[in-house]
Amino acid sequence: MARVGVFICHCGENIGRSVDCAAVAAAAAKMPGVVVGVDYKYMCSDPGQQMIKQAIQEKKLTGVIVGACSPRMHETTFRRAAAEAGLNPYLLEMANLREHCSWVHQDREAATAKAIDLVRVMVEKVKRNRRLFPIRVPVEPTALVIGGGIAGIQAALDIANGGKKVILVEKSPSLGGHMARLSETFPTLDCSQCILTPRMVEAASHPNITLMTYCEVEAVEGFVGNFDVTVRKKARFVDPTKCTGCGSCYQKCPAKKIPSEFDARLGNRTAIYTPFPQAVPNKPVIDAEHCIMLTKGKCGACAKVCPRGAINYKDQDEHVKIKVGAIVLATGFELWDHSAYGEYGAGRLKDVIDGFQFERLASASGPTGGEIRRPSDGTAPQTVVFIKCCGSRDEKIGKSYCSKICCMYIAKHAMLYKHKVHGGRAVVFYMDIRAAGKGYDEFVRRAIEEDGVEYVRGRVSRVYRRADGKLIVRGADTLAGQPVTIEADMVVLADAIVPRQGAESLAQMLGVAYDTNGFYSEAHPKLRPVETATAGVFLAGACQAPKDIPDTVAQAGAAAAKVLGLFANPELEREPVVARVNQVTCVHCRACINACPYHAIEDFDITDSKGNVLRTVARVNEGLCQGCGTCVAVCRSNSIDLDGFTDEQIYAEIETLE
Amino acid sequence: MTLIGYYPGCSLHGTGRELDQSIRALSEVAGVELKEIEDWNCCGATAAHCLSHDLAVALPYRCLALAEQQGMKEVLAPCAACFSRLKGTAVRLERSAELMARMKELTGHDFHGGVKLLNIIEYINFLLAHGLKEKLNPALTGLKVAPYYGCLLARGEDVITDNAEHPTGMEAAIRATGAEPVEWNFAVECCGGGFSMSKTEAVLDLSHAILADAEAAGAQLIVAGCPMCHSNLDMRQQTINAAGMGNHDLPILYLSELVGLAAGLDPARLGLDRHFVDAMRLAPGRA
Numbered sequence: 001m002a003r004v005g006v007f008i009c010h011c012g013e014n015i016g017r018s019v020d021c022a023a024v025a026a027a028a029a030k031m032p033g034v035v036v037g038v039d040y041k042y043m044c045s046d047p048g049q050q051m052i053k054q055a056i057q058e059k060k061l062t063g064v065i066v067g068a069c070s071p072r073m074h075e076t077t078f079r080r081a082a083a084e085a086g087l088n089p090y091l092l093e094m095a096n097l098r099e100h101c102s103w104v105h106q107d108r109e110a111a112t113a114k115a116i117d118l119v120r121v122m123v124e125k126v127k128r129n130r131r132l133f134p135i136r137v138p139v140e141p142t143a144l145v146i147g148g149g150i151a152g153i154q155a156a157l158d159i160a161n162g163g164k165k166v167i168l169v170e171k172s173p174s175l176g177g178h179m180a181r182l183s184e185t186f187p188t189l190d191c192s193q194c195i196l197t198p199r200m201v202e203a204a205s206h207p208n209i210t211l212m213t214y215c216e217v218e219a220v221e222g223f224v225g226n227f228d229v230t231v232r233k234k235a236r237f238v239d240p241t242k243c244t245g246c247g248s249c250y251q252k253c254p255a256k257k258i259p260s261e262f263d264a265r266l267g268n269r270t271a272i273y274t275p276f277p278q279a280v281p282n283k284p285v286i287d288a289e290h291c292i293m294l295t296k297g298k299c300g301a302c303a304k305v306c307p308r309g310a311i312n313y314k315d316q317d318e319h320v321k322i323k324v325g326a327i328v329l330a331t332g333f334e335l336w337d338h339s340a341y342g343e344y345g346a347g348r349l350k351d352v353i354d355g356f357q358f359e360r361l362a363s364a365s366g367p368t369g370g371e372i373r374r375p376s377d378g379t380a381p382q383t384v385v386f387i388k389c390c391g392s393r394d395e396k397i398g399k400s401y402c403s404k405i406c407c408m409y410i411a412k413h414a415m416l417y418k419h420k421v422h423g424g425r426a427v428v429f430y431m432d433i434r435a436a437g438k439g440y441d442e443f444v445r446r447a448i449e450e451d452g453v454e455y456v457r458g459r460v461s462r463v464y465r466r467a468d469g470k471l472i473v474r475g476a477d478t479l480a481g482q483p484v485t486i487e488a489d490m491v492v493l494a495d496a497i498v499p500r501q502g503a504e505s506l507a508q509m510l511g512v513a514y515d516t517n518g519f520y521s522e523a524h525p526k527l528r529p530v531e532t533a534t535a536g537v538f539l540a541g542a543c544q545a546p547k548d549i550p551d552t553v554a555q556a557g558a559a560a561a562k563v564l565g566l567f568a569n570p571e572l573e574r575e576p577v578v579a580r581v582n583q584v585t586c587v588h589c590r591a592c593i594n595a596c597p598y599h600a601i602e603d604f605d606i607t608d609s610k611g612n613v614l615r616t617v618a619r620v621n622e623g624l625c626q627g628c629g630t631c632v633a634v635c636r637s638n639s640i641d642l643d644g645f646t647d648e649q650i651y652a653e654i655e656t657l658e
Numbered sequence: 659m660t661l662i663g664y665y666p667g668c669s670l671h672g673t674g675r676e677l678d679q680s681i682r683a684l685s686e687v688a689g690v691e692l693k694e695i696e697d698w699n700c701c702g703a704t705a706a707h708c709l710s711h712d713l714a715v716a717l718p719y720r721c722l723a724l725a726e727q728q729g730m731k732e733v734l735a736p737c738a739a740c741f742s743r744l745k746g747t748a749v750r751l752e753r754s755a756e757l758m759a760r761m762k763e764l765t766g767h768d769f770h771g772g773v774k775l776l777n778i779i780e781y782i783n784f785l786l787a788h789g790l791k792e793k794l795n796p797a798l799t800g801l802k803v804a805p806y807y808g809c810l811l812a813r814g815e816d817v818i819t820d821n822a823e824h825p826t827g828m829e830a831a832i833r834a835t836g837a838e839p840v841e842w843n844f845a846v847e848c849c850g851g852g853f854s855m856s857k858t859e860a861v862l863d864l865s866h867a868i869l870a871d872a873e874a875a876g877a878q879l880i881v882a883g884c885p886m887c888h889s890n891l892d893m894r895q896q897t898i899n900a901a902g903m904g905n906h907d908l909p910i911l912y913l914s915e916l917v918g919l920a921a922g923l924d925p926a927r928l929g930l931d932r933h934f935v936d937a938m939r940l941a942p943g944r945a
Contacts, residue, residue, distance in 0.1 A: 341823065342821050342822065342823025342824025342825075343823040343824075346821075346823070346824040348841075462823075464843035464844075465843065466843075466874075467874040467875070472843075
């Protein structure tokens, strides 16, 4: 016989204002199976919780309803209290009288009637609840970090320093990511390489970090605490155990005219190469697409000069399997392709460059040694126009979102230009200046006031090249209310920040959600900003949204803290709200297996004592199941139920409303 | 023989007569019969679209309805402004059943959206793809041409399929004649348009800039598709020179005239003798 206790919370005035809580409690007390019905100002406070605990013990309650806020807010609080009083926590349910009732209604009488209905529904449900126990899964205390930019490096270091093992996978031949390509960083103008490269070395030499550069994640299976990951080690054609990084090979390589990805195609590299001199590991790889030996079968210059015999033209891709307990996605961003803008030259004008190209021109390690030279003829540009929001905040051609970092890096670019080309003119076209951040607005003011960068509020309608090589920039000055034309020598476009190519397929592999722009979705935009909806997969850096370095480092640290929290216990406790298959009635149609978004349902053979397979049925992997209920809906033989949300419970809830 | 509906509009019966002549001559060579919409009226490009929203839609609506009633599946509107009005109206009607109903009531004509509209570039590319290309001779090989779109052949969401800021539709047709499209900057700049009469100085400035950029890019002529652009660039050249802005002598051809020359048609039949800036010199064998 059910003995249910109903506890109605006023939530201060939040519920009490439009719901007569005492009347709800009194009505509840008369419901079949209810033995206690009381109301209280703040049920979540210590006296409120004591009231519940006392009733559980004194009235020997078999179920509890707390009519209060959303279960997202305080279900855990009240269930803990129930457990302390000796009641299985899954026998406590909440009726949401705040978000679902008092906050959205003004009519006190009707709201009170609705609140009574909401309570009645939950009473009918809780009578059919059964005791559930947390699911325990073992945890493999090794983390996989995907992406070796500043986000991945920071996350890996923080996890490793917390005493856990990390495998850091990077698809290019070196750690460093985009940050290694930057000249100086806002808002302090410290040299990007100087602050990054020591961290790259630290990551590479950390005893807890296994570095896998020139590798890509090919497949991910398993679930939180127990991921099975297949990593493809791309053929390097250089044996890293023999190579000392002396560099003889790339000095002798005859294929020298390959546009360097690192230098944003403004410089060249050889076919056997390290992306940049400070690369970690400082061991070259051969780019098979451009190597003369690998494409035409003759050359062999690098093998001849290598003093260690490290070159192996027969090297092949290799697949390795690793087991990890958590995954941090740190796949970063790239720049949107501005060739969609016909009015800015459709990508055909050599002296219309993107932000990374400017970074490389301004960088001491860049193709011009840090001197600002325009690509077409190598002269120092006397007038440079910077165009912000190229593809950002432009739903028509580009992206609807603000790319967040451009206002700052354009101010930095303009400032660096003014420092390097004395007497040069820098003009910035902007829609808004969004410089929210510590020291950020001061930085922009410094560019304008101390360095004399001209800021023009308005859009540029056209950039074209006059016969004498000048770039004519025509736009609007919307503050002055007149058109402006500037004769420039170089134009820098602040292209929108977009996720890395391939980010979507990686997300699909992991079952991680992404938004319409391809950025990975966090589990909750405010309260769970580094978790994904897939347990055990965390986010760091610009793969989630455009981000600057400080925010990226902070998020990477937060992701590391989540991983360390997950690894703190050898076993993982999970909410027991999972699907369960009735093996007697399952006809093995596999509809649920195909429908499950988490790949949590598998084939299971029922065998006799001799091991002969009698029947095959579907079985839910409790570690993977997220309790979404999709399988319940598609099951044709009605053989699946969701613990805590069974069909019987749902129907009882609906029926009592009549 | 392919049959295509034809909407000449006022220009092709007036200032843009050579566009009409060259389009008809070219169609004949390509084996396409152009059938003029019977009882067509003004497209509304004049004052109607500034003065009355309903009238601006009702005028082209009536033409579209007549074309549909007369069994035309495709209608060519060579004038860029007519095309913009007709196709713009068709797009709006497609999006709004309510507008369609109101127009039916207003004009007393039924229309079901079954007419596809072609502009001059689309039409010529269609002819080239359906056998005209094989009939062209290489007489124009090496001629440097600046393809000029102006506003109405490049812009209008869902009206023009080409890239608004960097259109390329004319280039294929120019290449088919053996001529070479030059890389230039002013292909979609404004010629001054309807200010031809009311603010002629503005037209002189704007058209001068277009002519100068084409010359700087090494073009020997400009190819246009719009009668308004054509008259601004061709007819105003003398005035521009007289105002001391430049010393231009650049023939302005319609795309249909250029392709007509490559098809071996008589220059006078194409209307090349009707231009202000001598265009007859471009006829093969006369240079």
